[in-house]
Amino acid sequence: MTSVRDEILEVLNREKIGTMATVRNGKPYSRYMTFQHEDFVLYTVTSKHSEKVEELQQNPYTHILYGYENNGFGDAYVEIEGKVTAFEDESIKNKLAEIFSGIFTGSKDEMVTLKIEPIRMRLMNKKGEPPKELEFTAK
Numbered sequence: 001m002t003s004v005r006d007e008i009l010e011v012l013n014r015e016k017i018g019t020m021a022t023v024r025n026g027k028p029y030s031r032y033m034t035f036q037h038e039d040f041v042l043y044t045v046t047s048k049h050s051e052k053v054e055e056l057q058q059n060p061y062t063h064i065l066y067g068y069e070n071n072g073f074g075d076a077y078v079e080i081e082g083k084v085t086a087f088e089d090e091s092i093k094n095k096l097a098e099i100f101s102g103i104f105t106g107s108k109d110e111m112v113t114l115k116i117e118p119i120r121m122r123l124m125n126k127k128g129e130p131p132k133e134l135e136f137t138a139k
Helices: 004-014 051-058 090-099
Strands: 017-024 027-034 036-038 041-047 061-066 077-087 111-124 132-135
Touching (some): 017 051, 027 051, 041 051
Antiparallel strands (some): 061 077, 077 111, 111 132
């Protein structure tokens, strides 16, 4: 029998795209993002001039839906609650610039890496089973 950690990692390894929500003026905004992960920490890139960077400076918390395959009822996906930090480590930025080169259209100087540290992940819709939750130490 696999653990909830293993099941969530399976979804994170299988998928790369999810929706990422932020808050502006008390209202939620979502957009599709491409992610990489290291264990349970997610990374993505965006322009330092994007609205989401401004939104995250005001409120660093995000909610991500990750992994739905569109095959109908029973598709497992992960809900992620996390805290976002801009991450300027050049070695990480360079590594991610390579990975996201076909997605990020601006110059590398305008790229900012977002690091999403999970607070809670929930494995959802696993063949009608109730959600399975994985909590992380708050940062």
